[in-house]
Amino acid sequence: MAKLNLLLLLVLVVCALGLVTSQHKARKLFTELEREQGRARELDIEYGKLQLEASTWGLHARIEKVATGTLGMRTPDPRRVRVVEREATR
Amino acid sequence: MSAVAASSMVRLPVWRARLVMAVLIAAFAVLAARSVYLQALHTDFLQGKGEARYSRVLEIPGTRGRILDRNGEALAISTPVQSIWAIPGDVAATPAQMKSLAKLLGVEPRELGKKLGDASRDFVYLRRQIAPEQAEQVARLGVPGIYQHREFRRYYPGGELTAHLVGFTGVDEAGQEGIELAHQARLGGVPGSRRVIKDRLGRVVEDIESIRAAQDGKDLQLAIDGKIQNLAYGALKTALAEHRARAGAAVVIDVRSGEVLALVNLPTFNPNNRARLSGEQLRNRALTDSFEPGSTLKPFTVALALEEGKVTAKSVVSAGRDSLRIARFTIHDQHPDAGSVNVAQVIQKSSNVGAAKLALSLPREDLWDLFNRAGFGAAPQLGFPGEASGKLRPAKTWRPVEQATMAYGHGISVSLLQLARAYTIFARDGEIVPLTLLKSDAPAPGTRVISAHAAREVRAMLELAVQPGGTAPRARIMGWRVAGKTGTAHKQENGGYAPDKYIASFVGLAPASAPRLVIAVMLDEPSAGKYYGGVVAAPVFAQIAQGALRLLHVPHDAPLEPVPLPGEGEEAREST
Numbered sequence: 001m002a003k004l005n006l007l008l009l010l011v012l013v014v015c016a017l018g019l020v021t022s023q024h025k026a027r028k029l030f031t032e033l034e035r036e037q038g039r040a041r042e043l044d045i046e047y048g049k050l051q052l053e054a055s056t057w058g059l060h061a062r063i064e065k066v067a068t069g070t071l072g073m074r075t076p077d078p079r080r081v082r083v084v085e086r087e088a089t090r
Numbered sequence: 091m092s093a094v095a096a097s098s099m100v101r102l103p104v105w106r107a108r109l110v111m112a113v114l115i116a117a118f119a120v121l122a123a124r125s126v127y128l129q130a131l132h133t134d135f136l137q138g139k140g141e142a143r144y145s146r147v148l149e150i151p152g153t154r155g156r157i158l159d160r161n162g163e164a165l166a167i168s169t170p171v172q173s174i175w176a177i178p179g180d181v182a183a184t185p186a187q188m189k190s191l192a193k194l195l196g197v198e199p200r201e202l203g204k205k206l207g208d209a210s211r212d213f214v215y216l217r218r219q220i221a222p223e224q225a226e227q228v229a230r231l232g233v234p235g236i237y238q239h240r241e242f243r244r245y246y247p248g249g250e251l252t253a254h255l256v257g258f259t260g261v262d263e264a265g266q267e268g269i270e271l272a273h274q275a276r277l278g279g280v281p282g283s284r285r286v287i288k289d290r291l292g293r294v295v296e297d298i299e300s301i302r303a304a305q306d307g308k309d310l311q312l313a314i315d316g317k318i319q320n321l322a323y324g325a326l327k328t329a330l331a332e333h334r335a336r337a338g339a340a341v342v343i344d345v346r347s348g349e350v351l352a353l354v355n356l357p358t359f360n361p362n363n364r365a366r367l368s369g370e371q372l373r374n375r376a377l378t379d380s381f382e383p384g385s386t387l388k389p390f391t392v393a394l395a396l397e398e399g400k401v402t403a404k405s406v407v408s409a410g411r412d413s414l415r416i417a418r419f420t421i422h423d424q425h426p427d428a429g430s431v432n433v434a435q436v437i438q439k440s441s442n443v444g445a446a447k448l449a450l451s452l453p454r455e456d457l458w459d460l461f462n463r464a465g466f467g468a469a470p471q472l473g474f475p476g477e478a479s480g481k482l483r484p485a486k487t488w489r490p491v492e493q494a495t496m497a498y499g500h501g502i503s504v505s506l507l508q509l510a511r512a513y514t515i516f517a518r519d520g521e522i523v524p525l526t527l528l529k530s531d532a533p534a535p536g537t538r539v540i541s542a543h544a545a546r547e548v549r550a551m552l553e554l555a556v557q558p559g560g561t562a563p564r565a566r567i568m569g570w571r572v573a574g575k576t577g578t579a580h581k582q583e584n585g586g587y588a589p590d591k592y593i594a595s596f597v598g599l600a601p602a603s604a605p606r607l608v609i610a611v612m613l614d615e616p617s618a619g620k621y622y623g624g625v626v627a628a629p630v631f632a633q634i635a636q637g638a639l640r641l642l643h644v645p646h647d648a649p650l651e652p653v654p655l656p657g658e659g660e661e662a663r664e665s666t
Contacts, residue, residue, distance in 0.1 A: 026296075027295040030294070030297070031293045034293070034294045044153075045169070045170050048168065051164055052164065052167045052169055055164040055247035055248075056247050059247065060251075060319075060320035061251070061320055064320070078636075078646075081640070085645060
């Protein structure tokens, strides 16, 4: 009887220690998750900033200015543009 | 000795033992009562106090949705900025630090000193919403008592191009104008919060509960096409400068889906920098202002006359240099060519007398009914703040002279967008289409207003109006047939008509064989000498139509030959 009790006590101690370590691990992992989520948020914000930058650079007015000014491009004469009809079903 | 001891052992009074017992029991009872009080009755408070040592409530920001154009290009984006605040009592800065701080924040050193001087205040904003790089420099100064927190600010890459349509938000990111206001519920994010456990180092180690989930605002895609918008803006701006007009507006509508592809107003403003704004700049003329449209309304009278079978396109309605007297008013025509005017020429040459005669031959209830179904007198239901509904008086209050003048667009007022929408009747063979500012891409079902036959006939007349001999040969473009009507209306002022102030307008369809676009242009008070719609507004239409049809890959329906421009004063003149 006493032997069994001793065994059970041992099991209990092991379980208790296991609980403590897993709790600790869980918290560590959670901190990491939290950090990654924070990073995701930062990247999201960065994405928004880059989008803003992209649309600022890509302003139609600016593209037109660069195209006609710096690059010397111009709209083709409509007579030299061919409109091709898409075949409805192939 | 033993007897003495024995005698002293006996007989302690019983009450003493009882007393001790009672005191002990009472003490236990007190303890039990106290523990019941703490554990059962006062537990919430105590637990709350305990949790306060390690649990924290964190705010989760909800970001505002973006506004995009139909091609997915951003028109409004939220981006983080820093707001600098201080606890004045805690601030201890050297004069040199104060100087560089004022410089970084872009405020006067004196003003900064005043803000920080009031030590009784616990919180004062030094500067809201500055760029993160700037804020970092402020942080690097290391002045105690100065803090910063993150906020979001709205940026508008489209700037003044889409300012009226998109609108703007206030400092707290709530919509104040335009789409930002109209779709606040959809765009606006809802901040959430959650309860967490923090360890000694301030790291979050466990999530306890989510109090309120944060909701990011949803993106909104508009029907606006950035390229067409840019095109319309450029064309209108050039015309405004050339004709020294006070203001102008242009709208482009996709006839099939009812989508508004472009909506431009001038003068405009830069929504990213709203320091000095005037009401003139803020006005969304195309949507929220109504004006007397003038001759652009004639096609509706003609359409009704055709619909009721009173006349055909060839019927003669007035004799050339005619004038019409109703009560004490006389209606004149301005075009010089003599000869009879038939129904088609009423539109082609914009004859007031002809239109008035046609209108007088029709029951006023029918005319009112047509105007009503064409959407005049009722807001276009776009869900945009402040849409004008224009003015259309009930038919039974019309006097004959009013019925006559309404035929050529006086005594009735509409917004430019209403006018453009009404022209979808001629573009869609008699059906009017509901408009939308949001991208739909699907063909929208229309509501029949007039028969397809009458609509097609009017469209053919509108095409005559842009041919040589019509009022707007300058509206023609190379490669596509167009159709449209000019308007040159006297401006209303102090209850009368100003003799020398005009609103020049043009509403057109393109391509005429199978209309895809309705484009309406309006210029307010062109004052560089020319003021006819055919000279001032029609070229703007042509420029927008030429570019937009190319951008939309609409097949040509006319030979690719340069369109000869009419010489000075060759086009037919109109007086309304």
